[in-house]
Structure formats: C-alpha cells, structure tokens
Amino acid sequence: MRLPRSLTTAVGLAVVSALALTACAPETTDDAGTAEDTAATESADGATDEFPVTITHALGETVIESAPERVATWGWGSTEAALAVGVEPIGVSEQIFTVGEQALLPWVEEEYDALGAEHPVIFTDAEGGASVPYEEFVEADPDLILAPYSGLTQEQYDVLSDIAPVVAYPESPWVTPWDEIVTITAQALGRSEAGEQVLADIDTYLTDLAAEIPEAEGKTFAAIVDSPSEGLVYVYTPADPRVAVLENLGIASAPSVAELDTSDGGFFYTLSYEELDKLESDFVIAYTYTEEEAATFGESDELQAIPAVAAGDVVKVVGNVAVSSVSPPTALSYDWPDGVPAIADQLAAIYGG
Structure with missing residues (x-):
C-alpha cells in the first residue's frame, strides 16, 4: 500500500520545487560546481554495460534508463560497493551505531579521501531505517537510489521512487548476501565487469587467508x-x-x-x-x-x-x-x-x- 496521497504529493511537489529552484539559479563556475560536474561525468563515462538496465527485486521492478550520475545509497554495503566499482555516491545513509551522527564509516571516509573526492551528504537515519528522510533525498536530487541491503518497506520504496529509481533487496530485508550486494550495485551502475573483479579480488583474499x-x-x-x-x-x-x-x-x-x-x-x-x-x-x-x-x-x-x-x-x-x-x-x-x-x-x- 502506498503512503497517503497527501504525503506522496508533498514529496512530488518538493521535487518540482527543487528542480524549479535549480533552473532559476544563476550559473556558477566555482570549484565545487566544477568538481561535482566532473565527478558526474566520470561516473557516467565509466559504465561498460548497455542501458537501459532492468533490475527486479522484492518491492518491484526498476528500470535505469542511462548511466547514473548522482547516486544515493540507503542501508548498508551499497556505498562501499559503488566506491569499489568507481562511483562516488553523492549521498549516503547515516551509521549512528558505528560512528555516531553525521559521520562516515572509517573505510568509506578513507576511500573518498584517497580518491580526492568531496564527501557525500549524510542522510539522517536515527532509527535504523524505520523512517526515511524524504526531504533530504529530494534536496540531494539523486538519479538513482541503491538500497539492496536495507529494511525498506513497500511504502518507503513507493515514496522514494517518486524521487528517483530505487533498487531494493532481492528477497527479504537485511539478509542480502554480501557478494550479491556488490553484484546488484555494479549491475545498477552499468559496471558488471568491475563488480566481478571486486568479487574476484575478495575471493582471492579470503582464500589466501583460509590457507x-x-x-x-x-x-x-x-x-x-x-x-x-x-x-x-x-x-x-x-x-x-x-x-x-x-x-x-x-x-x-x-x-x-x-x-x-x-x-x-x-x-x-x-x-x-x-x-x-x-x-x-x-x-x-x-x-x-x-x-x-x-x-x-x-x-x-x-x-x-x-x-x-x-x-x-x-x-x-x-x-x-x-x-x-x-x-x-x-x-x-x-x-x-x-x-x-x-x-x-x-x-x-x-x-x-
């Protein structure tokens, strides 16, 4: 069941308002704007798969028409998977339990810094996914939301889908295998080959450790x-x-x-x-x-x-x-x-x- 129409409409209006404000804003050529544009171009240029890409999951079917340029993540694992295949998310979910409010996981922060990339917006998540900060997603203006390891409900998925295409978990919340998170994320980003290489490297590491x-x-x-x-x-x-x-x-x-x-x-x-x-x-x-x-x-x-x-x-x-x-x-x-x-x-x- 979708959320009450009033809330869905409010989110839709917020999206329209955000786009309108963007359209009316004066053009800027500052360093931050240039860096963001460059990151978006590199994100699209790095895709090797053909689009559109269609991903079927537990909450529906998501069609990604072209290589995403502004990727947001929700839940666990997809942020790291995106970074590992060469895409820097512009917004990621908060990890209160691990690092507290408005902070990045240490391995995520290290990767952004190693890439010389701007740190992402951090979406408020004080309740472990029980609620979703829709307005923050609207403000971030993503063109894809990755949540293959999350607790998204059908209602949350439906509202987020009014903002951008959403990729949810394949079967049940919070149980997606770690390697499938990488595969799903890479597929959604048009970087299946890169995802396969990431998994091959991890497999080699774990095999050597087992030895x-x-x-x-x-x-x-x-x-x-x-x-x-x-x-x-x-x-x-x-x-x-x-x-x-x-x-x-x-x-x-x-x-x-x-x-x-x-x-x-x-x-x-x-x-x-x-x-x-x-x-x-x-x-x-x-x-x-x-x-x-x-x-x-x-x-x-x-x-x-x-x-x-x-x-x-x-x-x-x-x-x-x-x-x-x-x-x-x-x-x-x-x-x-x-x-x-x-x-x-x-x-x-x-x-x-």
Whole structure:
C-alpha cells in the first residue's frame, strides 16, 4: 500500500520545487560546481554495460534508463560497493551505531579521501531505517537510489521512487548476501565487469587467508551477542552475511544453530539462558562492543553453559567499528584489521595454525 496521497504529493511537489529552484539559479563556475560536474561525468563515462538496465527485486521492478550520475545509497554495503566499482555516491545513509551522527564509516571516509573526492551528504537515519528522510533525498536530487541491503518497506520504496529509481533487496530485508550486494550495485551502475573483479579480488583474499589456518577447516561456530539485561543471547543464522562470509575461511555455522532457529528465515533469533547448553559448536564468535565487555565475556555461569565457552574456544570481535566491518562485510571492509583478519588470527591461536 502506498503512503497517503497527501504525503506522496508533498514529496512530488518538493521535487518540482527543487528542480524549479535549480533552473532559476544563476550559473556558477566555482570549484565545487566544477568538481561535482566532473565527478558526474566520470561516473557516467565509466559504465561498460548497455542501458537501459532492468533490475527486479522484492518491492518491484526498476528500470535505469542511462548511466547514473548522482547516486544515493540507503542501508548498508551499497556505498562501499559503488566506491569499489568507481562511483562516488553523492549521498549516503547515516551509521549512528558505528560512528555516531553525521559521520562516515572509517573505510568509506578513507576511500573518498584517497580518491580526492568531496564527501557525500549524510542522510539522517536515527532509527535504523524505520523512517526515511524524504526531504533530504529530494534536496540531494539523486538519479538513482541503491538500497539492496536495507529494511525498506513497500511504502518507503513507493515514496522514494517518486524521487528517483530505487533498487531494493532481492528477497527479504537485511539478509542480502554480501557478494550479491556488490553484484546488484555494479549491475545498477552499468559496471558488471568491475563488480566481478571486486568479487574476484575478495575471493582471492579470503582464500589466501583460509590457507593460513588449515587446522580450522571444517570447524563449526555459533555467532552470538550476549544480552545480560534480557537474560538471553542473540544468535545469527546462516542467512546473515556476517555468518556467510566466514564460510569462505573453511568454517561453517554449527548444525545446532539451525536446529534451534525460531526466526522463520530471519538473520537472527534469541536463545534464553536456560537453553544455552543446547548451542553446541566447535567454537563461538562473540560480538562485543567495548573492551570491558570483551574482557569479561564468558565469565558468567549462564554463558559457561555453552560448551565452547566452557572450553575456552571463543573468538571475539571487539568494538562498534570492528563489529560493523563484518556486519555485514562490504567491498571495502572485508579486510579491516579488527574484523575478518582478527577472526582468522584468533582461529590460528585456538587451532595451532
């Protein structure tokens, strides 16, 4: 169902007003304007696929008539994927959990700076995608909005589509595999070959990393977040990209994770402390958000009920940035030192690699 017509109309009028103001504005030749025009031209010129491009996804079918010049992103991963294939988004969603208000993820900021590019507009997202700042999108004036890993609702998608073509997730919100994010983004930008190269490079990196820890091959894991205040742990399923990417290291999600799953296809479920003895695996990956939390993880009697925790076979990902680098992994964060590489190092320590 679309949003009330009054809101849709308001957004449409805002678009018209923005275009009208642009048309009436005096021409400028300042450096900022020149840089923006140059970036847009390079974005279009770098496309190798033929347009129009049509992408079918869970919320509809999107036709991209020509190579986008002003790309906006929403959710996770598509910003990095766009940058990796040579397109600099002019607007990206805020990542409150990781870096706070109006700041860029460190690997994203590094890439913009390395390219000598203007930093993008940062769209307000204080609610993790629960609401969308339509007016900010209107002001940014994108010609494509990428959201292949997001929580867009049909209503949000419909309203954003009045602003620019929108590419949503292929099946369900927040579960698009990390490599498909790259593929979908590259396809939408007309840069499929570049996307394939990005994935080939990541595959080589992960294969080489796996070769350094052969003793870990075939080991099983459960990826969790402890929540003492709730008396439970969050368990991530194989549908979550943070779990899927680790299989490239030769390890696998434990059968018990699937057996205990109550999510009905979701990317996580909760398990009460009373059931933790059922979570059997060779080792546990614990996502912790502070050094103190990491230092004390597993000391409680409740967590000691998990067999791998009792055995001391725990791999820790520590800090908001490190957790975010693998949640999900992206085209720019897969080799972030405190993320996947740190997991590999800890596996080597456990299994003697």
